[in-house]
Amino acid sequence: MTEAKKTVLFEKHAELTGKAQIVPFAGWFMPLWYQSIAAEHSAVRKTAGIFDCTHMAVLKVVGKDAANFLNAVATNEISMLSPGKAQYSYLLTPTGDIIDDIIVYYIDVDNFMVVANASNEQKVKDWFNKVGVDKIGIDKNWQYKIIDLKDSSLPDAKVDIALQGPASAECIKKTFGVDVGTLKPLNFIQIRDKGFDLIISRTGYTGAKISFEIFVHPLKAVELWDLLLEKGKDLGVIPCGLGSRDSLRIEAGLPLYGHELAGDFNISPFQAGYGWAVKLNKKNFIGKDVATKQSQNFDTEVARLKIIGGKGIRPIRQFDGILIDGRCIGYVLSCAGVNDVQIALALIEKKYNNNEQQIGVYYLARNQGHIQQGRKDKVVIGEKLDTDIKGSVVERFEKF
Amino acid sequence: MLPQNFYYTKDHEWAAIDGDIATIGITDYAQHSLGEITYIELPSAKKHLKAHDILAVVESSKAASDVYSPLAGTVFAVNDELSSRPELMNNDCYNDGWICKIKISSPAEVKNLMTAAQYEAYLKKI
Numbered sequence: 001m002t003e004a005k006k007t008v009l010f011e012k013h014a015e016l017t018g019k020a021q022i023v024p025f026a027g028w029f030m031p032l033w034y035q036s037i038a039a040e041h042s043a044v045r046k047t048a049g050i051f052d053c054t055h056m057a058v059l060k061v062v063g064k065d066a067a068n069f070l071n072a073v074a075t076n077e078i079s080m081l082s083p084g085k086a087q088y089s090y091l092l093t094p095t096g097d098i099i100d101d102i103i104v105y106y107i108d109v110d111n112f113m114v115v116a117n118a119s120n121e122q123k124v125k126d127w128f129n130k131v132g133v134d135k136i137g138i139d140k141n142w143q144y145k146i147i148d149l150k151d152s153s154l155p156d157a158k159v160d161i162a163l164q165g166p167a168s169a170e171c172i173k174k175t176f177g178v179d180v181g182t183l184k185p186l187n188f189i190q191i192r193d194k195g196f197d198l199i200i201s202r203t204g205y206t207g208a209k210i211s212f213e214i215f216v217h218p219l220k221a222v223e224l225w226d227l228l229l230e231k232g233k234d235l236g237v238i239p240c241g242l243g244s245r246d247s248l249r250i251e252a253g254l255p256l257y258g259h260e261l262a263g264d265f266n267i268s269p270f271q272a273g274y275g276w277a278v279k280l281n282k283k284n285f286i287g288k289d290v291a292t293k294q295s296q297n298f299d300t301e302v303a304r305l306k307i308i309g310g311k312g313i314r315p316i317r318q319f320d321g322i323l324i325d326g327r328c329i330g331y332v333l334s335c336a337g338v339n340d341v342q343i344a345l346a347l348i349e350k351k352y353n354n355n356e357q358q359i360g361v362y363y364l365a366r367n368q369g370h371i372q373q374g375r376k377d378k379v380v381i382g383e384k385l386d387t388d389i390k391g392s393v394v395e396r397f398e399k400f
Numbered sequence: 401m402l403p404q405n406f407y408y409t410k411d412h413e414w415a416a417i418d419g420d421i422a423t424i425g426i427t428d429y430a431q432h433s434l435g436e437i438t439y440i441e442l443p444s445a446k447k448h449l450k451a452h453d454i455l456a457v458v459e460s461s462k463a464a465s466d467v468y469s470p471l472a473g474t475v476f477a478v479n480d481e482l483s484s485r486p487e488l489m490n491n492d493c494y495n496d497g498w499i500c501k502i503k504i505s506s507p508a509e510v511k512n513l514m515t516a517a518q519y520e521a522y523l524k525k526i
Contacts, residue, residue, distance in 0.1 A: 018432065036436055037461060243435065243462060312484050314439045315459050337438060337461045366441075366464040369454045 004029045008152075008159060008221045009052045016239055023242075026119035028055040031241040040244035041251075041338065044206050045400065047236030048165030050228055051245055053213065054150075054221055056160045057121035059114045059128075063144035066110050072137045073128065074104060075269070075278040075285055081106040086186045086201055088277050090269050091116075091127065094136065096290025098262040098269065100124050101255070103203060105188060113149065113199070113215070115160060117257050137286040152218040156197070159218045163228060163237070164204045164211040164248075171232040172200065172212065180212060194227075196220055205245065207252020209400050247336035251343050253304045253397040259318070259333045260302050260345050267333075267347060268294040271301045273396050300330060300381075302345055303353040304398070307335075307361060307391030309342035314363060316389065321362035321379040322346050328362070328383040342391070349381065355395055360387030402427075403494050407470065407510060408519035413455075414494065415470040417510060422471055424455065425498045426489065429523060434460040437486045443500055447475040451509050456499050458489065471509050473502030 004024035013022055013031040021032045030052065033040055043049045061070055071078040076089035083106050091099040100120040105113040116124045128146050131138060149158045163171060169181035176193050180200055183189065188201030196216060204211030216224045229237060246256075255261045255272045268291070269278050278291050307316060315337060322330040330348030344361075352359070362385040365375040379385060406414045412430035416423040431437065441457040449455060449469040456467040478500045482488060489497035504510075514522060 021432075021435075032462070033435065038436060247461070309438075311438055311486055314441070315461060315464075317464065366457055366459075367454055367466050369466075 007052055007054045008218045009054055009225055012222060012225055012239075013052065017241070021241070025242055026055060026117070028118060030055065031239075033241040033243045034239050037241075037243035037247055040238065040240035041247050043236060043238045044165040044208055044240060044244065044248055046166065047238075048163060048167040048171060048232060049206075049238055049240035049244065050225065050232070051162040051164065051240050052225075053162045054159035054218065055118040057116040057118060057124060058149040058158050058160060058215065059116070059124070060147040060149045060156075061112045061114060061144055062110060062147065064110050065139075065142035066112050066144045068142055069138060069144045070104060070112055070114075071282070071285065073131055073286055074102065075287070075291065076104070077279045077282055078104065083108055084187055084189065086188060086203060088186075088274070090274075090277060091124065092285070092287025092291060094286055094290075096268070096287045096294060097266065098257070099127050101257055101261055105199070105201065107190075107199075113158070120257060131286070137284065150218060157217050157219075158199065158215040159221055160213050160215055161221060161224060161228075162204055162206075162211070162213045164206040164208045165237075166208070166210050167232065167235040167237060168208070168212050169210050171228060171235050171237050172214075174235075175227055175231040181210070196224060205254060206248035207254060207398060207400055208248075246334070247338060250334050250336040250345055251338050251398055252400070253345065253395075255302065255345070256334060263333070265300075265331070265333075265347050267302065268298065270295045271298050271347070273302055299350055300347050301350045301353055302333065302396070303330070303348045304394050304396055305344040305346055305359060305391050306394045307342040307344060308389055309337050310340035313342075313389070316342055316344055316361050316363065317366075319378070320364050321383070321385055322348050323360040323362055323385055323387055324352055324357070326360075326384050326386065328379050328381050328385055329359075330381060331379070332361070344391075353393060353396075355393060357393040359391055359393060361389045361391060362386065363388045402516045402520060404516045406494070406516060407513035408516065408522075409468070409470045409513060410522065411468050413467060413470050415513060417504070420504045420507065421501055422473065422504050423498050423501050424470060425493055426458065426467055427519075428493055430465075431490050431493045431497070434458060434465055435462055436460055437489045440482045440486050440489065440499070442478050442480070442482060443475045445475050445478055449473055449475065449502065451506075451512070467499065469502070470513055471502065471504050472506045473504045475500050475502050477501040
């Protein structure tokens with residue numbers, strides 16, 4: 001394994017937090033938290049938080065067939081977009097496995113920006129390259145180019161800084177004088193001001209109603225970070241780490257690649273609750289045949305659960321069993337403590353994914369000692385188990 | 401600041417030794433790495449332990465971490481307060497955040513532990 005890389009904001013993290021809180025994540029050194037996960041979570045719900053997302057993959061797809069290319073590799077319908085609009089979508093293999101979940105931004109005619117997960121950056125680049133070389137699902141005469149927009153030698157290079165929470169629009173207004181509060185979700189604007197060349201989009205991964213991602217030149221990222229924190233200080237804008245990013249997205253019900261998408265249970269977009277982003281009526285896209293079958297036939301799906309929590313309660317963890325009447329009906333995929341409850345995303349039998357359905361959780365062994373005491377380190381659906389802690393199914397997504 | 405008269409392990413436990421009694425806890429480095437601690441599985445009284453046996457499990461929202469016994473001995477007192485107030489381990493790991501007291505069965509093992517100065521040097525290397 002190669003040494004993790006430092007983002008352009010690494011020095012900021014080192015200034016703001018101790019070394020024990022900076023950990024390798026998806027190949028990058030990232031801060032887990034600055035103050036505490038709880039304080040940062042709460043800031044995004046009440047005021048606003050700023051996140052280093054400069055590790056995320058940002059690609060540019062340009063050329064007269066850029067839209068054709070994206071329509072072939074991605075599941076959502078590109079022709080629904082127009083300049084200034086963005087769209088959530090999936091990249092699938094021909095056998096229907098998810099390569100990544102992405103957001104496609106329509107920058108201008110024949111010019112798109114694609115934002116992908118940091119952990120999948122190389123995989124996505126390799127896949128786009130293979131599609132081009134082997135002409136998978138594309139026409140050999142199509143003209144398009146794929147450019148890594150994080151390359152700071154490019155004049156239009158871009159990295160992602162997220163500003164999320166109710167005060168975020170006001171913070172942007174104070175900083176750049178633009179009113180982004182009226183932007184619709186998944187819409188964006190481009191501005192040039194104070195030496196910055198920015199894309200400000202109303203997107204995010206926290207579930208916050210008012211939330212933005214700001215795409216900035218990597219060499220200007222530190223300046224933007226400092227400026228937003230300075231202008232946002234009176235508004236309660238604070239820097240937030242990976243810990244709250246995870247607890248916020250879990251609370252909101254948003255999937256993470258490798259947990260609620262793909263991963264150990266090879267979860268499809270349909271199981272995750274995102275079938276709408278796979279346009280099966282589209283003429284063609286890579287993986288369409290398998291996706292069509294997946295859409296018609298699945299017994300388990302992602303549910304959001306609320307479980308007893310707070311101090312003194314053993315936290316539930318990935319792969320713990322979900323039970324009804326002592327029978328295992330699924331598995332925990334992700335979980336987070338939020339105030340005094342635990343919110344989990346779990347893969348459960350579809351017939352039980354109903355609001356207010358009561359469930360139990362079985363704790364897997366946390367160490368060798370537990371295994372010696374007879375606790376299991378793996379459970380399967382159908383197994384009979386004892387309930388350790390109780391909870392219930394709640395709405396698939398939380399609105400804030 | 402590390403308590404100077406305590407002994408330390410590479411896994412970031414501390415032992416305060418008074419005759420044949422050792423009080424055990426986790427260090428400031430350990431509590432900091434774990435983040436907000438929400439649950440502690442405490443040892444049962446009268447439990448016999450060898451050095452490096454699992455003594456407790458400390459859990460934060462991000463991880464479940466085993467705490468190992470620095471020394472062999474028998475547990476005779478447990479800090480039950482931690483069950484309802486696990487935050488004591490974050491806020492006061494060297495005093496109110498103690499985990500348990502053991503009666504040491506192999507006093508010679510103390511020489512395997514680090515002194516405060518040695519632990520401080522160890523922390524600088526990691």
